[in-house]
Amino acid sequence: MENGFSWEQKTLTNELIEGMELAKQLRVHLGTTASTETNEALVQKILTSYEKALLILKWSGPTGQTPTAGAITAVPESPISINGSPQSDDLDGTFKDNQDQPDSSKKRRTTPRWTDKVRVSFDSGLEGPHEDGYSWRKYGQKDILGARYPRSYYRCTYRNTQNCWATKQVQRSDEDPTIFEITYRGTHTCSHGNSVTQPASPEKKEKKLIHNNNNNNNNNNNRAQQQSQGILFNLREGLSINNDGLENKEIACPFSFPSTSYGCKSETPCYPPPMLDENNFLGGFSSSFGSHAIGDSNYFLISPRQMNNFGDVHNMPRSESDLTELLSANNSAATSPILNLDFSLDAADIDPNFPFGSAGFSF
DNA sequence: GCAATTTGACCGGC
């Protein structure tokens, strides 16, 4: 993706150059009688500039991973968000426990859990929650007392092969059928997370929709890079059109995605392994970009137009959703220059492993 | 034939 390359690189370069220029000015000012206010203003600008640069870097995701839509959206795979805290408060304090116990018993596991909310536009043709970047297999569905819609249960496809015990529950909102509450439990330990495969989608429709893409899922791992690159491209595109899309309708894409998509290890779907990668990434984005938080969940919005764009990209299975998420995240930050990075970036948010030169993110 | 989904039954927590 040359475009992606130039875009990212240019922005990053500009920010770094600006920061340097400002630093020079500051030095000059320090040597004169410039007011402290002026100096402080310069310092602030410098910091802002570097924050933006770091954010861009962060976008590329953790080591060798490109930012997946999911990541950006905020798939809370890991209890650890960029902020170092669980994505959602839903983390019912069960964090305590040491993770998913592959205890095959039916006992309730006290694993960390958090919730995301995703709004899906029916117009877009999607009726279920979006993918979050992992590969899920549905293992049950149940009518929940007081709930209008049944709850679906998913577990990582690689549960048996890689002993990955991450699970998620998808519950359609009673109040707003277009909103899906996705509760994640446990972290992905599989090596398929973040990648690009398509997770099993909760709703049949969705399933069918992505089926074309998914069908190749197992064979699509190789497309991860391609998709990642495509994501950047789409991100840019989304940024350029987002306003117009938002004017009409909004589609929230939380998911999922978690996410993960872009960062994970090599191949396909499963969520990012131990949540860190993707989660950090996701979490960082969701919070940093000011995604709309609804209660304990992360809520993202995306324009239908963007969604449609995804639908047109047949060769980008997972990335479609990921992109959606990515874009949605962008939308929320639509007011910033680059991405409206008007927020402060904590040092903790910076991913030291940023894979600038990673395959999926080659510049 | 394989993989994923569906669905009734089972189990454990509250």
Added chain:
DNA sequence: GCCGGTCAAATTGC
């Protein structure tokens, strides 16, 4: 005893 979560056989689709 109720309810949520999971299992596993049956079913479906590719």
